[in-house]
Amino acid sequence: MSKFKVFGGISAIALMAAACTTTGNVERNTAAGAGIGAVVGGVIGNNVGDGDAGTGAAIGAVVGGAAGAARGRQQDINSGEGTRLKQDAAGQQLYYDQSAGRYYYYGANGRTYWQNGALRG
Structure with a gap:
């Protein structure tokens, strides 16, 4: 098995693990x-x-992807939202607030709540 296939497989697994947050x-x-x-x-x-060049590209992709994932995780922590898999909050449809960079849902009382359950102001 070539080095490129091994590193390509590793990078594919890393990308799938980071999907759908x-x-x-x-x-x-x-x-x-x-x-x-x-x-x-x-x-x-x-x-x-x-x-x-192929081996260098594969190694670079794995290292760069891991560094990018760590940076994205840190952005989530800094936003206060944290990294979570995308899912409905209590069975509710989630909507994305572009300016806040967070997901929210409508409660039964008509109010909106952040995905973590806090009241959206």
């Missing part, structure tokens, strides 16, 4: 980090050592 920060940053890492890793791999 409530804010989308983890997904966006993982994808961007993997893309940037693949490009940089390919250039470095081509110019250093064996000159194997």
Whole structure:
């Protein structure tokens, strides 16, 4: 089995594990980090050592994706929302508040609540 297939498999697993969070920060940053890492890793791999751009790109994608996921997770923590898998709150339809970067739902009383149950002001 080639190194590229192994690293490609690892990066695919990492991307799937980071999928479908409530804010989308983890997904966006993982994808961007993997893309940037693949490009940089390919250039470095081509110019250093064996000159194997494919292996360099695969390693760069894994490292960049992991760094991107960590950055997205930190953004979730800083927003106060935390990283959660996307799911309905108490069976309610979730809506996304673009300005707050958080999900909310309508309660039975007509009020809106953040996904964590706090009253949305």
